[in-house]
Amino acid sequence: MSEHKPKIVALVCNWCTYTAADLAGTSRRDYPSEIRLVRLMCTGMIDSKYILKAFLEGADGVFIGGCHPGDCHYIDGNLKAVKRIEAIGIMLEQFGFEKERLKLEWIGASEGPEFQENMQEFAKKIGDMGKVQTADRMIL
Amino acid sequence: MDRKFSTLVAGAGISGVRAALDLAELGYRVLLIDKKASAGGILSQLDYQFPNDHCGMCRTLPMIDRNNGAQFCLRKGIFHKNITFMPGCEIETVKGTPGNLSISLKRSPLGVDPEKCTGCLSCESVCPVTVKEDFNGNLSQRKAIYLPVPHNIPNKRVIDFESCTKCGECVSECPTNAIDITKDVGIETIDGIGSVILATGTELYNPDGVDLYNTSKIKDVVTATAFERIMSSSGPYKGKIQRPSDGKEIKKVAFIQCVGSRNLMIGADYCSSVCCMFALKEAALLAEKTKSSDSAIFCMDLRTFSRDGERYKERVKEKGVRFIRSRIHSVEKDDSGNPSISYVDADGKQKSESFDLVVLSTGKSQNLTHPSFIENEGVFGISETPDFKEISDSMINSSFASSKAIQIAKEYDYETKKSSTQINDDDPKLHIILCSCGNLFKENVDLTKITEDISRIYGIGITTIDQACSLEGWSELKSIIDEKGVNRLIIGACNPQIFSTKLSDNSLLTEIITLAEHISDTESVDEATKSILSEIASSIGRLKKYTPQKVRSMNISKRALVLGGGISGLSSAKTLSDSGVPVTIVEKSDKLGGNLPFISDETVIKSIKNLIEKVSSDSNIDILFNSELSSHKGVPGKFESVISKENTELIVQTGSIIVATGGGKASFDDENERVKTTFDLSIELMEKKVDAKNIVMMQCKDSRVEPFNYCSRICCGKALDNAIKIKEQNPDAKITMFYRDIMAYGDIEKKYTEARRRGVIFKRFEKEKYPEVISNDNGFTIKAFDFILNEDIEIKADLLVYSTGVAPQVDNLEKTLKLKTTVDGFIKEVDFKFRPVDTGKEGIFICGLRRNPANASEAEKEGVSAAQRALRLLNSEILISSGQVAHVRHSICSRCNACVTACPYTARFVSVEDRKVYVDDISCQGCGTCASVCPNNATIIEGFEEKGILDSIEAALG
Numbered sequence A: 001m002s003e004h005k006p007k008i009v010a011l012v013c014n015w016c017t018y019t020a021a022d023l024a025g026t027s028r029r030d031y032p033s034e035i036r037l038v039r040l041m042c043t044g045m046i047d048s049k050y051i052l053k054a055f056l057e058g059a060d061g062v063f064i065g066g067c068h069p070g071d072c073h074y075i076d077g078n079l080k081a082v083k084r085i086e087a088i089g090i091m092l093e094q095f096g097f098e099k100e101r102l103k104l105e106w107i108g109a110s111e112g113p114e115f116q117e118n119m120q121e122f123a124k125k126i127g128d129m130g131k132v133q134t135a136d137r138m139i140l
Numbered sequence B: 001m002d003r004k005f006s007t008l009v010a011g012a013g014i015s016g017v018r019a020a021l022d023l024a025e026l027g028y029r030v031l032l033i034d035k036k037a038s039a040g041g042i043l044s045q046l047d048y049q050f051p052n053d054h055c056g057m058c059r060t061l062p063m064i065d066r067n068n069g070a071q072f073c074l075r076k077g078i079f080h081k082n083i084t085f086m087p088g089c090e091i092e093t094v095k096g097t098p099g100n101l102s103i104s105l106k107r108s109p110l111g112v113d114p115e116k117c118t119g120c121l122s123c124e125s126v127c128p129v130t131v132k133e134d135f136n137g138n139l140s141q142r143k144a145i146y147l148p149v150p151h152n153i154p155n156k157r158v159i160d161f162e163s164c165t166k167c168g169e170c171v172s173e174c175p176t177n178a179i180d181i182t183k184d185v186g187i188e189t190i191d192g193i194g195s196v197i198l199a200t201g202t203e204l205y206n207p208d209g210v211d212l213y214n215t216s217k218i219k220d221v222v223t224a225t226a227f228e229r230i231m232s233s234s235g236p237y238k239g240k241i242q243r244p245s246d247g248k249e250i251k252k253v254a255f256i257q258c259v260g261s262r263n264l265m266i267g268a269d270y271c272s273s274v275c276c277m278f279a280l281k282e283a284a285l286l287a288e289k290t291k292s293s294d295s296a297i298f299c300m301d302l303r304t305f306s307r308d309g310e311r312y313k314e315r316v317k318e319k320g321v322r323f324i325r326s327r328i329h330s331v332e333k334d335d336s337g338n339p340s341i342s343y344v345d346a347d348g349k350q351k352s353e354s355f356d357l358v359v360l361s362t363g364k365s366q367n368l369t370h371p372s373f374i375e376n377e378g379v380f381g382i383s384e385t386p387d388f389k390e391i392s393d394s395m396i397n398s399s400f401a402s403s404k405a406i407q408i409a410k411e412y413d414y415e416t417k418k419s420s421t422q423i424n425d426d427d428p429k430l431h432i433i434l435c436s437c438g439n440l441f442k443e444n445v446d447l448t449k450i451t452e453d454i455s456r457i458y459g460i461g462i463t464t465i466d467q468a469c470s471l472e473g474w475s476e477l478k479s480i481i482d483e484k485g486v487n488r489l490i491i492g493a494c495n496p497q498i499f500s501t502k503l504s505d506n507s508l509l510t511e512i513i514t515l516a517e518h519i520s521d522t523e524s525v526d527e528a529t530k531s532i533l534s535e536i537a538s539s540i541g542r543l544k545k546y547t548p549q550k551v552r553s554m555n556i557s558k559r560a561l562v563l564g565g566g567i568s569g570l571s572s573a574k575t576l577s578d579s580g581v582p583v584t585i586v587e588k589s590d591k592l593g594g595n596l597p598f599i600s601d602e603t604v605i606k607s608i609k610n611l612i613e614k615v616s617s618d619s620n621i622d623i624l625f626n627s628e629l630s631s632h633k634g635v636p637g638k639f640e641s642v643i644s645k646e647n648t649e650l651i652v653q654t655g656s657i658i659v660a661t662g663g664g665k666a667s668f669d670d671e672n673e674r675v676k677t678t679f680d681l682s683i684e685l686m687e688k689k690v691d692a693k694n695i696v697m698m699q700c701k702d703s704r705v706e707p708f709n710y711c712s713r714i715c716c717g718k719a720l721d722n723a724i725k726i727k728e729q730n731p732d733a734k735i736t737m738f739y740r741d742i743m744a745y746g747d748i749e750k751k752y753t754e755a756r757r758r759g760v761i762f763k764r765f766e767k768e769k770y771p772e773v774i775s776n777d778n779g780f781t782i783k784a785f786d787f788i789l790n791e792d793i794e795i796k797a798d799l800l801v802y803s804t805g806v807a808p809q810v811d812n813l814e815k816t817l818k819l820k821t822t823v824d825g826f827i828k829e830v831d832f833k834f835r836p837v838d839t840g841k842e843g844i845f846i847c848g849l850r851r852n853p854a855n856a857s858e859a860e861k862e863g864v865s866a867a868q869r870a871l872r873l874l875n876s877e878i879l880i881s882s883g884q885v886a887h888v889r890h891s892i893c894s895r896c897n898a899c900v901t902a903c904p905y906t907a908r909f910v911s912v913e914d915r916k917v918y919v920d921d922i923s924c925q926g927c928g929t930c931a932s933v934c935p936n937n938a939t940i941i942e943g944f945e946e947k948g949i950l951d952s953i954e955a956a957l958g
């Protein structure tokens, strides 16, 4: 299994998690290189399509990082995102994706180390899970 | 004469930043200075704020006329193109008159040229001097050349010349020759400044100075700020909550309150106002983070006098935190090395208990005064004395000061500059600029491959600049843009955020890539190259699909509607009118002044009367008496309100609405003329003597208990005033005050001291046991439990005075204007700390007693602050929308209205004319919530179009 290098997209909000990533990487990157960050203004902006698109484009995992509840720059975008992401998780499962491949975490602006930990953990887990099995068979 | 800056703001803490932004948002240019090497003040050390235990500082940033280049976490630094920040500066002297002040600044050298420093760290690695890191409460170490705030950008190093030995190691090591250790403190004079705002804040009490409990030698005794750092992820232990002496996990903490405050022995006869909430918050965070529950707060009173403080305290109590009323005797190490506190508890018993860590709740340092130039005309202090204030109070006080600075800027006609620029919407012409950052990227990334690949696949050119952040680099960058006629730009550098602010003037679209994030010590050049390539591709995707909208402008109704003619309403109206905005005041009764009849302080009465005078004679202000708001519609800048006045209705068009309908004494009824309220007694005492001999004052009557579970904040001060007055009139009068906590915050503490000195007896009671009152022919008998005697007592009284608190007005405005309220019926602001007078609906602001309990001068300041916020809208006739807002594609909108409910800013509405969904550009903040709930893709977010994001996701995976 170790040969497969997973592909992971991290959709992060501009205000908190992006800041944390930035803080973690101010000098050097310290999270796995298979993770690609895509910065959005808020997790509330994350459309189900973005997540599906990522999986269809071959992502093995999608990480979503936003501000802690109560902390969202746009008041409660993150809380609205929770519900949507839960729903997508269920949907993905029905398509045969393990729901662990989609993960939502709150990472505050000063939480550089948390960002790093989360990234390493997620990359490891996705790496261990191996390639998405369904993707090959899926025609959408 | 150079008249560049309308205002100089000294102190770049949150107060200074608020004041600077107030001015900058109106277009005035501000010089912001701080004696430290970085901005942010104490908040840069604090990750969490009461009452939601998170940050939220970014909500301070402008919302109208948003500068897209400055949409970052505010703790990283303040980026606004109208604000110039000068670190390491202090004011020496202020000369001249308002509108033309000449200010000489003492500039301490920073040692490193920020234009040249690349943040490469080589200086730090050779610096031989190691000192304690004050940023982390002295719990970690740093070099003499260091980064003052780890999360600040740009991450330029500075030298701490107090510990630098000038050995010169770093000078020769620096690859860009950025270091100069020969410079001395210099004096610089700046002329033509309109006014000065002094926001230098205060200093923290240093517990090692007068070592009150002999704790300076015990490692596991830290200050509250240091404890905050221990809990921070960017702190000394990287978020592991461990104690300094042996790294043991911290579970059980003792907080000792009032260290350096409320202490007559050291001449600190004041309360520092914030430490109780601070300790509560830290105790709550610890309980949450470590799932522990045995911490204790050792206090005299627990001063939770802010509106939601009481309920917050109860939540903290539920987490298992104990509040121990006590006097601390000493702190020592026990046999197992844990700090142990010996104290005398409320019953007078001596006890001791050991903890993992002891936190000293240090307040402000004593004997601080403002510098003498505060007396100079045109210099405005944020507070009368250097003081600690809770964040929302600081914000309100700042805007109060900035409103005066704005008057001067207006009067002397300083130039204004708004930031909205029309984005060039010609066909996308993309270019990429990569900064090689000295040798950093040349060595770690295959720049040739990147250039080749990008031009092969996308046909887009790349230019590499050696040091884009230097002066030369910057001009090179600008000339490339001009030469190539570029209208979309991707910049890759170590800290590209700095460019986006600088570039926001141009009609360019920029994407930023933080190159440093792709380089890692453990991975190969190949990996780094690949990951940069993918990020560039991702950005290209987004920029190509970006279709900028035309900047739209809207004529606004330059008039404000002020609901309520009380103290806060009057001060709002006055501020607006002084800024040239016509005002309509709607007052329910037939006179102005609100709670004026219940105020007993002569100076306050005079100033309110003066205010009424001015407002009544102001031709710019219309006053409608006996009238109320009955309905309301429209968008910010163009509200239409229907006012009902004695059976007639009239329509008023205004750009903004200020809710100042206030509140008043909580209702209280007692027939007995020997029973009074604290408010009534204070008015009576203005005229006559009180003949009673035995007076009992009972605080918190029907207050701080359900259903009125909030502190009214003003009763304790008033009750103390009353007690002192009675004692002045009749020193033999016997006064007993039953209280739960004496909320004598700030300098009200002096009254508390004075009352005790005059022999007023204070007896505490517990929430559950309100003293029992039995009335009889000669007066009353009060039965209560005495904590010191540890027994039930009975006290006779011939006058009984209740502090009954205040309550908000019942006026249904929350329904008419669709605003949120607290459980107690106060209108709720959108962010308690950082946007205290904003309702969350753009254009509608809230101040005074309708929002929270406040005394007259606090209400007045809130009024000014609300007016200040309204001015952002009303200052000009035309409002230009910021970029990055949402639009509706009507052709595919199914009008399901999902977006209308989802919008957190109520920026979306259904038009009555054509039933279509529209977006109000001014309210929209571009968060994108609407787009993600739209089932039909009918919503587009400028700059974050779906196509662009999908492309960038694809590219990221490519």
Ligand code: FES
Pocket: A013, A014, A015, A016, A017, A041, A042, A043, A044, A065, A066, A067, A071, A072, A073, A074, A077, A078
């Ligand atoms: S801004 Fe971070 S989740 Fe909304």
